[in-house]
Amino acid sequence: MNTKKSIRTLTALSASLVFVSLSAFAADRKIFVANEGAGTVSVIDGATFKVTGHIAVGAGAHNVQVSPDGKLAWVTNNGAPKATDSGKGHSGAGHGAMAQSGEVWAIDTNTDAVVARVVVGKHPAHVVVSADNRWAYVTNGGDNTVSVVDTASLKVTDTVPTGEYPHGLRLSPDGKQVYVANLKGNTVSVIDTESRKEIEKIPVGKGPAQVGFTSDGHLAFVSLSQEASVAVIDPASRKVIRKVSVGEVPIQLYATPDNRFLFVANQGRRKNPGNTVSVIDLANFSTQQIQVGSGAHGVVLGSDGRHAYVSNLYANTVTVIDVQTSKAVATVSVGAGPNGISVTP
Numbered sequence: 001m002n003t004k005k006s007i008r009t010l011t012a013l014s015a016s017l018v019f020v021s022l023s024a025f026a027a028d029r030k031i032f033v034a035n036e037g038a039g040t041v042s043v044i045d046g047a048t049f050k051v052t053g054h055i056a057v058g059a060g061a062h063n064v065q066v067s068p069d070g071k072l073a074w075v076t077n078n079g080a081p082k083a084t085d086s087g088k089g090h091s092g093a094g095h096g097a098m099a100q101s102g103e104v105w106a107i108d109t110n111t112d113a114v115v116a117r118v119v120v121g122k123h124p125a126h127v128v129v130s131a132d133n134r135w136a137y138v139t140n141g142g143d144n145t146v147s148v149v150d151t152a153s154l155k156v157t158d159t160v161p162t163g164e165y166p167h168g169l170r171l172s173p174d175g176k177q178v179y180v181a182n183l184k185g186n187t188v189s190v191i192d193t194e195s196r197k198e199i200e201k202i203p204v205g206k207g208p209a210q211v212g213f214t215s216d217g218h219l220a221f222v223s224l225s226q227e228a229s230v231a232v233i234d235p236a237s238r239k240v241i242r243k244v245s246v247g248e249v250p251i252q253l254y255a256t257p258d259n260r261f262l263f264v265a266n267q268g269r270r271k272n273p274g275n276t277v278s279v280i281d282l283a284n285f286s287t288q289q290i291q292v293g294s295g296a297h298g299v300v301l302g303s304d305g306r307h308a309y310v311s312n313l314y315a316n317t318v319t320v321i322d323v324q325t326s327k328a329v330a331t332v333s334v335g336a337g338p339n340g341i342s343v344t345p
Contacts, residue, residue: 028302029344030109031309032073033318034064035335041075042318042334043112044309046302046343049320049330055112057105063126063340066109067133070344072116072151073107074136076124104138104149109344118154120147125167126210126340130193131175137191139166139180146180146189148196158196162189168210168252172235173217179233181208181222188222190238202238204231210252214259219282221262223250230264230280244285246278252298252340255282256323257305263321265296265310273314279326290326292319298341311338 028046034057035042041055041064058077066073079102102124106116121140129136129151136149139162146166148158163182166189171178177199180189187201188208207226213219213235220233229243230250247266255262261279268274273294278287293312301308301323308321316338320330 028307029070031318032064032066032107032109032342033311033334033338034061034075034340035337036060036062036339037337038335039077040335041073041107042338044318044332044334049332051332051334053112054335055107055114057107057114058103062124064342065127065129065340066342066344067129068131068345069133071109071133073109073342074127074129075105075107076102076127076138077105078102078123102140102142104136116154118149118156120149120156121145121159126169128169128171128178130171137169137171137178139169141165141167141183146178146191160191160196160198162191162198163187163201167208170211170213172220173213173215179211179213179220179222181211183207183209183225188233200238202233202240204233204240205229205243209250212253212255212262214255214282215257216259218259221253221255223253223264225249225251230262232285242285244280244287246280246287247274247276247289248272249274250278254299254301254308256301257303263299263301263308265299267295267297267313270295270314277308277310277321288326290321290328292321292328293317293331297339300341300343302343303345309341309343311341313337313339
């Protein structure tokens with residue numbers, strides 16, 4: 001046996017294993033945070049957890065969503081800031097409709113520059129983008145609709161009526177449906193993406209704020225901001241199959257990529273802020289709590305599931321959680337009133 005050749009082979013194999021191990025836990029490239037009170041989007045470096053810049057966007061920037069290809073970050077807002085804007089952020093669980101049409105802006109994630117603006121409906125809240133990056137869906141809380149934006153032509157091609165005050169929305173993993181949380185309607189609208197029509201309203205409970213899915217599509221979820229619980233939906237029957245108690249005023253939620261856990265941000269109220277994330281074990285629906293900042297509002301998981309990122313509305317910070325240890329590992333100061341949060345793939 002050639003000893004030197006064996007040593008070289010083992011060395012190469014060890015280096016390869018180290019590379020694979022490190023690749024499995026590669027840092028998320030960038031984290032984007034919509035600061036509603038500041039009218040900005042903060043950009044956090046995923047390797048250092050340091051803010052690298054603040055991008056000026058429209059007034060009341062509420063939600064941000066990175067497209068599946070990672071090239072654009074879409075931000076909902078109420079248009080270019082005006083001198084009369086108060087700069088006060090929204091709670092996400094009870095803000096009123098605006099009189100004027102809102103907009104969705106697109107940020108180039110490489111240059112951090114705004115590259116597009118599209119007028120949508122009144123008081124846009126959340127935005128999601130289809131897997132092929134061609135369509136953006138925007139909830140308009142002020143006129144009870146969802147705008148469908150052609151991301152190539154930058155035009156609204158369809159407007160879909162929903163329940164009262166649509167807020168959070170997400171696409172089903174197969175891309176065939178959009179689930180929309182109707183904050184004041186106590187329902188979830190199901191929109192067929194082919195016909196672009198609402199095909200069902202699912203009664204869910206009080207104050208539905210945001211929806212989510214497991215990546216396999218077997219379960220859907222909606223946070224019930226006025227019940228301190230999460231409703232679990234069977235997408236096949238489109239019925240609520242159980243409710244799980246969490247903290248006060250739960251807002252955003254997100255399942256881990258392996259479908260084992262659901263992270264729920266518990267905002268509470270300004271006079272009695274929440275400062276926890278509930279982690280629901282999807283095998284038995286037991287929960288544990290992780291302490292974060294004041295007014296936990298938005299939550300997202302990195303693409304590899306290693307970290308969860310939580311925007312803290314009242315603390316003006318983002319908490320970084322190590323998912324494996326269930327511990328906060330960093331706190332990052334951002335702009336005023338951080339709401340939506342999204343990560344580049």
